[in-house]
Amino acid sequence: MTSLILQTAARFLLTLMLLFSVFLLLRGHDLPGGGFIGGLVAAAAFALYAFAFDVEAARRALSVSPQLLIAAGLLVALLSGTTAMPEGMAYLTPRWIETVLPAVGAVKVGTPLLFDLGVYLVVIGVVLLITFSLAEE
Secondary structure, three states: OOOHHHHHHHHHHHHHHHHHHHHHHHHOOOOOOHHHHHHHHHHHHHHHHHHHOOHHHHHHHHOOOHHHHHHHHHHHHHHHOOOOHHHOOOOOOOOEEEEEEOOOEEEEEEHHHHHHHHHHHHHHHHHHHHHHHHHHO
16 A cells, blocks of 8 residues: 555654653553553554555564564563562562652662563564564465
8 A cells, every 4th residue: 555645644653653652661660551552552653654655664664573572572571570589589579779860850660660671572573573474465
């Protein structure tokens, strides 16, 4: 499909949707679900781009293979659960550190954010792997 309107909208929406997906990822770091919904929004942005142009253009815009995103996401999610194990705590026990960022103030960062980041990457990879495979057939 080659529609000038869809291609123009896809260029703007890709950036906006990716920024919104990062917002959803970070907003949910204290609450469940930020990584999953953020990953879905990011994958939808690349799927829209693939429909507007073609799969190869979307793969170039992604610049990483979906399989690599899945592998990296699984690794990050699995490793985020092991941080408390050397101290004898159970797998997936959350660990938190508080740091002060200039112009932001005190920020609490923990392993749930790392776990959500892993989920975010896995969701993007799986959805895009399925979408690109279906679109190429």
